[in-house]
Amino acid sequence: MVLEIVRKQTPEEEELLRKREELASVRAALAERELELADFRAQLKSFEGRYLRQVGVLYAELDDWEAKIAEIEASLKPSTTASQRAQETRKRAEETHEATHGEASKARDFQPSADLKRLFREAAKRIHPDFAKDEADRELRTRLMAQVNAAYSQGDADALQRILDEFGNSPESVQGEGVGAELVRIIRQIHQAKKNIAAIEQELNCLRASEIAQLKQDTETAEQDGRDLLAELAADVRERIDGVKKKHKALSAELKTNGR
Amino acid sequence: MADNHDLLILPNQGEFSIVLSEARSSLAARGRKDAAALKSSKWRPFALAKDGSVRDIKQVRSSGTSIPQFIGASLRNAVEQGDADAQNDLGVIFEMAQEYPRGPRFLAQMLMKISVARRENVSDFYKLLLSPQAWRDYDQAFAWYFKAAQSGHAVAQVNIGSMYVNGHGVTQDYDQAVYWYRKAAEQGFSPAQCKLGLMYCSGQGVPIDCAQAAIWLRKAAEKRVSKAQYELGILYGKGGNGLPKDYSEAYFWLYLAASTETSPNTATNTTKEKMAKLSEEKYSNARDAAAALLTQSHLVDVQKRAESWLSDHC
Numbered sequence: 001m002v003l004e005i006v007r008k009q010t011p012e013e014e015e016l017l018r019k020r021e022e023l024a025s026v027r028a029a030l031a032e033r034e035l036e037l038a039d040f041r042a043q044l045k046s047f048e049g050r051y052l053r054q055v056g057v058l059y060a061e062l063d064d065w066e067a068k069i070a071e072i073e074a075s076l077k078p079s080t081t082a083s084q085r086a087q088e089t090r091k092r093a094e095e096t097h098e099a100t101h102g103e104a105s106k107a108r109d110f111q112p113s114a115d116l117k118r119l120f121r122e123a124a125k126r127i128h129p130d131f132a133k134d135e136a137d138r139e140l141r142t143r144l145m146a147q148v149n150a151a152y153s154q155g156d157a158d159a160l161q162r163i164l165d166e167f168g169n170s171p172e173s174v175q176g177e178g179v180g181a182e183l184v185r186i187i188r189q190i191h192q193a194k195k196n197i198a199a200i201e202q203e204l205n206c207l208r209a210s211e212i213a214q215l216k217q218d219t220e221t222a223e224q225d226g227r228d229l230l231a232e233l234a235a236d237v238r239e240r241i242d243g244v245k246k247k248h249k250a251l252s253a254e255l256k257t258n259g260r
Numbered sequence: 261m262a263d264n265h266d267l268l269i270l271p272n273q274g275e276f277s278i279v280l281s282e283a284r285s286s287l288a289a290r291g292r293k294d295a296a297a298l299k300s301s302k303w304r305p306f307a308l309a310k311d312g313s314v315r316d317i318k319q320v321r322s323s324g325t326s327i328p329q330f331i332g333a334s335l336r337n338a339v340e341q342g343d344a345d346a347q348n349d350l351g352v353i354f355e356m357a358q359e360y361p362r363g364p365r366f367l368a369q370m371l372m373k374i375s376v377a378r379r380e381n382v383s384d385f386y387k388l389l390l391s392p393q394a395w396r397d398y399d400q401a402f403a404w405y406f407k408a409a410q411s412g413h414a415v416a417q418v419n420i421g422s423m424y425v426n427g428h429g430v431t432q433d434y435d436q437a438v439y440w441y442r443k444a445a446e447q448g449f450s451p452a453q454c455k456l457g458l459m460y461c462s463g464q465g466v467p468i469d470c471a472q473a474a475i476w477l478r479k480a481a482e483k484r485v486s487k488a489q490y491e492l493g494i495l496y497g498k499g500g501n502g503l504p505k506d507y508s509e510a511y512f513w514l515y516l517a518a519s520t521e522t523s524p525n526t527a528t529n530t531t532k533e534k535m536a537k538l539s540e541e542k543y544s545n546a547r548d549a550a551a552a553l554l555t556q557s558h559l560v561d562v563q564k565r566a567e568s569w570l571s572d573h574c
Contacts, residue, residue, distance in 0.1 A: 099283035
């Protein structure tokens with residue numbers, strides 16, 4: 001291909017060559033950002049899982065006891081506000097339970113190998129839906145890219161390799177496409193890739209600003225000081241649970257004597 | 261996120277949006293808030309208690325040292341200068357090191373408790389630390405108690421005696437237990453006098469000798485140790501093994517044991533309260549049983565004597 005271009009040397013072709021190079025470098029940058037995003041998401045998910053297992057479940061327990069207390073209080077001194085409060089605390093307890101005992105709490109540690117990262121980069125560069133020729137191709141790529149992301153977050157290098165093998169090498173240029181048409185297509189693709197990089201940047205910022213990311217940050221900062229923030233937090237919530245349990249016991253006893 | 265969804269070409273939103281679900285996000289926010297509160301209220305005492313120790317912990321973590329080892333190191337200065345208090349503290353810490361979540365917060369609590377205890381009520385502190393449910397590093401505890409005990413620390417001597425009795429960190433050996441209890445008892449440490457008396461009662465580590473038992477129990481009983489008063493009363497009630505039966509002495513000490521008020525401040529948790537209540541009941545039951553063995557005039561005499569003892573010893 002290079003020889004052919006050297007032979008022709010028209011201004012359009014020189015421009016095309018430059019644009020192809022630019023597209024390649026933008027695609028590489030895009031793949032890099034995709035990797036960064038996938039990494040950050042997986043780390044957050046893993047940290048969230050740890051947080052939910054270590055601290056979240058304790059919050060769920062605490063809220064459950066508090067709901068029980070509010071319910072007893074409502075039946076000891078019935079009033080509209082008391083029953084409303086009981087309902088509210090119960091709802092909160094259910095929400096906490098729901099949030100804690102779901103899928104995310106099962107997330108495992110995420111430590112991608114260099115090989116896994118290489119495969120992801122490769123896949124992002126080749127399969128990215130951005131480079132689809134038509135709508136059907138786009139659909140296929142979108143589906144495959146989802147598989148790539150899933151395989152990456154599970155640390156499954158074999159699956160990544162398989163997806164890449166199956167996808168094969170998609171031809172760079174469209175059959176029967178003239179120089180001018182290719183130039184237009186590539187310029188559009190460069191533009192699209194840049195837009196995507198900006199979108200990823202935006203999503204990364206959004207993730208960084210999230211509560212869980214900030215808690216992760218706090219935990220890491222504390223770790224620098226030799227502290228285990230999650231363990232401290234868990235110990236603190238456990239103490240509070242003990243206190244609330246005592247109160248619940250006293251109230252239950254009161255309820256019993258009242259019932260007699 | 262939804263606004264720029266059309267820009268996001270990565271189709272794995274479903275899976276990862278879990279990270280940003282609202283319920284989870286508020287749970288994370290709650291954790292952050294509570295963690296920040298931890299930092300300001302509970303962490304500070306440690307930093308104040310031990311200058312520069314935060315930096316120490318960093319080094320500890322990176323060198324892979326365990327927390328009990330670290331506590332050891334942080335008190336070692338005092339220990340190396342031959343401070344028996346510090347050696348005993350170390351024993352206590354090792355004995356209970358496993359009971360709490362390992363981490364700097366544990367250290368903070370321990371060091372804080374020690375510093376408070378030094379200034380205030382030391383014996384309550386040790387009682388707290390020696391609670392039976394603690395999972396203990398007996399070997400280390402024994403080693404440090406031993407160091408302190410050798411230099412004459414009475415509390416440590418009793419601790420080491422008890423470790424010999426219980427076979428904790430060492431083979432059970434009543435002779436050794438008696439040896440250490442006696443050392444502390446001879447220094448006038450009343451818990452040790454009570455324990456030594458009981459060893460004479462049961463004949464553990466010494467031949468049974470109720471006269472000796474009465475001598476040691478009386479020393480502690482005179483210092484208002486209600487357990488010693490109770491045991492002494494029971495001993496007089498039974499008699500034998502070198503001690504003549506004496507119901508009026510029995511009633512006298514049981515009366516004192518039952519009238520020693522458990523002060524409300526020492527009973528801080530329900531287990532303690534229950535224990536105190538149980539022994540109060542036990543004491544008054546024994547007192548009433550002894551009263552039934554005395555004639556009315558004897559009874560009144562002894563009551564008078566006991567009351568005047570109480571007013572003398574207030």
